[in-house]
Amino acid sequence: MTVIIDGKAEAANVIEAVKTATAQLKTTKGLMPGIAVVIVGEDPASQVYVASKGKKAQECGFHSVQHTLADTTSQEDLLSLVDTLNNDPSIHGILVQLPLPGHIEEGEVLQAIDPDKDVDGFHVINAGKLTTGIGTAFVPCTAAGSMLLIERIRGKDFSGLNAVVIGRSNIVGKPVASLLLAANATVTIAHSRTADLPALCRTADILVAAVGRPEMVKGDWVKPGATVIDVGINRIPAPERGEGKSRLVGDVAFAQCAEIAGAISPVPGGVGPMTIALLMANTLVSAYRSAGQVPPTF
Ligand code: NAD
Secondary structure, eight states: OOEEOOHHHHHHHHHHHHHHHHHHHHHHHOOOOEEEEEEESOOHHHHHHHHHHHHHHHHHTOEEEEEEEOTTOOHHHHHHHHHHHHTOTTOOEEEEOSOOOTTSOHHHHHHHSOGGGOTTOOSHHHHHHHHHOOSOOOOOHHHHHHHHHHHHHHOSOOTTOEEEEEOOOTTTHHHHHHHHHHTTOEEEEEOTTOSOHHHHHTTOSEEEEOSOOTTOBOGGGSOTTOEEEEOOOEEEEOGGGSTTOEEEEOSBOHHHHHHHOSEEOOSSSSHHHHHHHHHHHHHHHHHHHHTTOOOOOO
């Protein structure tokens, strides 16, 4: 029987652990984890993401602030806000919602965030810590969430297992590959220039799809018994639901692949809820570190 990985339930477990540890930090150190979310412009999808992050932070018992800036905000003003947040002791996690308007140099803004408050894990110091294994990195939340789901199925040591990650972004593909490698998997990163992707995927005991192409991974790409993690979020037309309606699908053709896989994460309800839960976990960890306390592990 194929296991359908319940990302909602796993995320709820992470959030419960965050709530408990937050209460402990308040009792023992009088410290409340603080998160600042910065959004520039009025992209509707970004507004929804930011609102749900703020809501989840409040649910966890965090101090949560949102800075909403006009899409005409200059790079200089945005950098100045990041600097203020870097120096604000009540803030332990800073998140600048992407994408930023075209006139802003995204890389420069992300690299201006204090690496100790970089709960998205996008700073080169955190990326470097993750790939080298030196120090403790903040791991990008979607990658960390995907890894937790894989661990629930496969344990923590992937010695002898082949892993294929489709997608080489800094946000998902590369950090997932680093985590799998650190857990002793033999890892291949595939991308848009990879030859014979279906044959490569058939070698994977662990297959992670982070592409952004609706239902690209077909049933005959999947090795029998494989663990399949679908990171993709794609909105496609759904005329069967009525005129102009749409629905979300992943990068994996779910029904076909579920027949072959040993375990598979659905979209929605798989990796998505884990991402926000791991953002809360990273912020909590940052607050613990700032208080000189050993943070919980997730
Ligand atoms: P990206 O566009 O930065 O990277 C996509 C990667 O896919 C690239 O490395 C590219 O080489 C590869 N690719 C493109 N076409 C390909 C093809 N035909 N064959 C093989 N590889 C191909 O995207 P991203 O930010 O890494 O996000 C990937 C997907 O994950 C998107 O659908 C995104 O919405 C989703 N996502 C979900 C979450 C979540 O919380 N669940 C978070 C981040 C991203």
